[in-house]
Amino acid sequence: MSVAVSPPSTRSPRGPSATPSESLSRAINAAVADLNGVREEIAKVLVGQPQLVDALLIGLLTNGHVLLEGVPGLAKTTAVKALAASMHAKFHRVQFTPDLLPADLIGNLIYNPQRGEYSTKLGPLFANIVLADEINRAPAKVQSALLEAMQEHQVTIGETTYRLPEPFLVLATENPVDQEGTYPLPEAQVDRFMLKVVVDYPSAEEEKVILRRMARSHPKTELESVIDSEQVLRWRDLVDEVYLDEKVEDYIVRLVVATRSVAQHVPELDGMVRFGASPRATINLALAAKAHALLQGRHFVTPQDVKTMARPVLRHRIITTFEAEAEEVSAESIVESLLAKLPVP
Structure with missing residues (x-):
């Protein structure tokens, strides 16, 4: 239900207005058209799940990280990979395991004995979209390594701080905490996620479409990149309007x-x-x-x-x-x- 609201008299004249300019209306229409193109690309490999797709797009538009929770096999990883494939952006997937170390995420200093000096090897967090797959399979020390990156968009290796690329988005998947081999995420870590989406089972009709599309030895999964990072940054400015x-x-x-x-x-x-x-x-x-x-x-x-x-x-x-x-x-x-x-x- 859409409800029109009137502007308050105390609103600053420099703030977003209740009456849009012609340029703002055009920009919103153009953004919606491009975002629908992203939806179409994702729909090539993901059947249904409109709330999941909306959550991923909202995270992209607002610079907010998204946590996806659901039992295995509900296409959480597929959805994130499809979003990344629809963008001209750098994408890294990190499989979280109990033996994962913080350095495996942010990078490390490597000593070169021939030169007698250290060099920095940057970790997989240095990407525009990072898929933290099964994030609750890693212990708390690894989760804490993500806090600075998710909140400040930077990491510290040794004595040097490195800025992460923009846009930077962590899209994490997790199994319910009562599944074997998982850890409850620390509250401070969970709070860094803007959205938590509970992914449910598809309907019978949707599952039949999934069967017909994916029940083959080589399912077609090629997607086209239809947006780039610059568009995402412009859309974030548009959200502010x-x-x-x-x-x-x-x-x-x-x-x-x-x-x-x-x-x-x-x-x-x-x-x-x-x-x-x-x-x-x-x-x-x-x-x-x-x-x-x-x-x-x-x-x-x-x-x-x-x-x-x-x-x-x-x-x-x-x-x-x-x-x-x-x-x-x-x-x-x-x-x-x-x-x-x-x-x-």
Whole structure:
């Protein structure tokens, strides 16, 4: 549902306007057309999963990392590789294993005995898109090595800091934590992901299409690169131009703050939340809502954009209690309850 919103009188005249200029409208239409071209390329190897594709595109548009969770065989890796193949960009895949070392990600100093000096070998993080495959199969020390890269877009090797290329995006896949051979991701690491997408099974009709397309010894997987890094950087500037009304801003803030005092809004959930979402969630929810509006071809954010993006932005940022686990109350259900209770502008 699209709801037109009026501009507040306190909005700075230099900020994004509720009335788009002709050039902004043209730029949004051109971006949507190009992004639909990316969708078409991904659809050559990925059947269905529109929410997954949208999440990957929103991460691309907002400079936000994306975590994909699901059991093996749901095409999580395929989706990320398809996105990378549709871009003229550098792509690296890292298979996370229990014996992976931090240096295997960021790089290392190598001593040359003939010259008597060290040289730097940069790791696979130096790419535009990095696929951290099965990220929860590596121990905490490896996860911590990603923090600086994901937050600051730089890594430190020895005494030297190296900037990562732009755009830089970590797209990680993980199996549910109750699967054999996995580790729970540290909260600080999980919070660095803008979105967490829970990938579900395809429908019976979609699975039949998958069978017909992929049940062969050499399935066709060649994709065409239809966008480049410069376009992505321009689109990120375009996301900043999407109008966010003050009433919608208040709705975002109220929703995030409500995760810290759930019992005030949903009394039956009293004692179910240890920690709510941080201000980083507020920032990410606003950015994700803007990007979602852009994907729909709009220059303004509606409350429905916020509600759509609240689930992937908040589900991994709410830490539940042992009581919630015993009662089988998940962070997902808490977000759903808050969305149902809070008034929509």
